[in-house]
Amino acid sequence: MTSVGDDILAFDVVANAITGMSMKQMKIAATYMRGGTSKGVFFALNDLPEAAQVPGAARDALLLRVIGSPDPYGKHTDGMGGATSSTSKTVILAKSGQPEHDVDYLFGQVAIDKPFIDWSGNCGNLTAAVGAFAITQGLVDPDKIPANGIAVVRIWQANIHKTIIAHVPMCDGEVLELGDFELDGVTFPAAEVLVEFVDPADEAGAMLPTGNVVDELDVPGVGCFTVTLINAGIPTIFLNAQDLGYDGTELQEAINGDVAALAKFELIRAYGALKMGLIQSIDEAKTRQHTPKVAFVAPPQEHSVSSGKTVTIHDVDLLVRALSMGKLHHAMMGTAAVAIGTAAAIPGTLVNLAAGGQARTSVRFGHPSGTLKVGASATQQAGEWQVEKVSMSRSARVLMQGWVYIPADTIA
The missing domain is CATH 3.10.310.10 (Diaminopimelate Epimerase; Chain A, domain 1)
Known part of the structure; x- marks a missing residue:
């Protein structure tokens, strides 16, 4: 049996360990979405804490904690990630500052076992969910959204500085997510979303960087x-x-x-x-x-x-x-x-x-x-x-919407 003195000592050890640490959590509005054969946590830029609304250490720390990385166990048990490259993803969207575009789309690929987020490329699968999220978050001009039919959303992919066009089905003024379109790699059918990647070659150099086909x-x-x-x-x-x-x-x-x-x-x-x-x-x-x-x-x-x-x-x-x-x-x-x-x-x-x-x-x-x-x-x-344009059909669906919680001192 332990004595009262032992219990007090144990309590003191714990108290000393957490001295100076915040015991509160912060909550951030977020949406968990599937896009194509991937899924990730979507944020509207203005919903992020001010320090994370700009690129840098604070933003990376926040997103790493949301996903649950780095995780030496490789499970993402204490976060929203799924411990695979397809499910350890984050997206930040904002009303576009680019002419003739509706929304700016920034993608972060979160490493599983390292404190690292790669901002060097796009996620084509999650692109299928960007148009739907932008519409529901009020980031697209309402005049461009039909009550029924197809909403054409022009996306500025901020990682690679490219235009993507998403054709989002609408029904009774809402994004249509359910349907009979089947996508291999996704268990259930959903509504079809046509995605067009405009001028997809890397802007920084030639499409064939060596000039050779092989x-x-x-x-x-x-x-x-x-x-x-x-x-x-x-x-x-x-x-x-x-x-x-x-x-x-x-x-x-x-x-x-x-x-x-x-x-x-x-x-x-x-x-x-x-x-x-x-x-x-x-x-x-x-x-x-x-x-x-x-x-x-x-x-x-x-x-x-x-x-x-x-x-x-x-x-x-x-x-x-x-x-x-x-x-x-x-x-x-x-x-x-x-x-x-x-x-x-x-x-x-x-x-x-x-x-x-x-x-x-x-x-x-x-x-x-x-x-x-x-x-x-x-x-x-x-x-x-x-290549002028590459197109493919994907699907997307909201899985959960509300608040994601992380320790308040994550970006302190």
């Missing part, structure tokens, strides 16, 4: 690979599955449990980023985890996807598997789908060759959860390839 990438200690390097949607390194010892039908467990394979992919990603001019030294890759992506392609073959459904050679033009934040994605990142559609439209890329090599304005590819069709049209001007 290159040789030498990765010390790993090997030399034929690759296609592209800046469209999100910087992406494409490889042939066969060169990696794969056939393109792999599911998550085949790669994510292989420590050696993941280490090899990270080295490929780092040296690919260097060749693309995204970083100046290999060490910089550690601070740029969200981009570039690594993907491998293969010609079609019949196989089973994660749901157990069979995909035949007639269902797809090619197979693609992509890694995000160091792990094989359970479906396909929306931005990587833009890169796939763009590369498929350019003759001679590894993506185009895996799809048969012919000219095309759309491609249907297989991913670990099923298939996805992406439309893109490429033209060559003054020797450089350009």
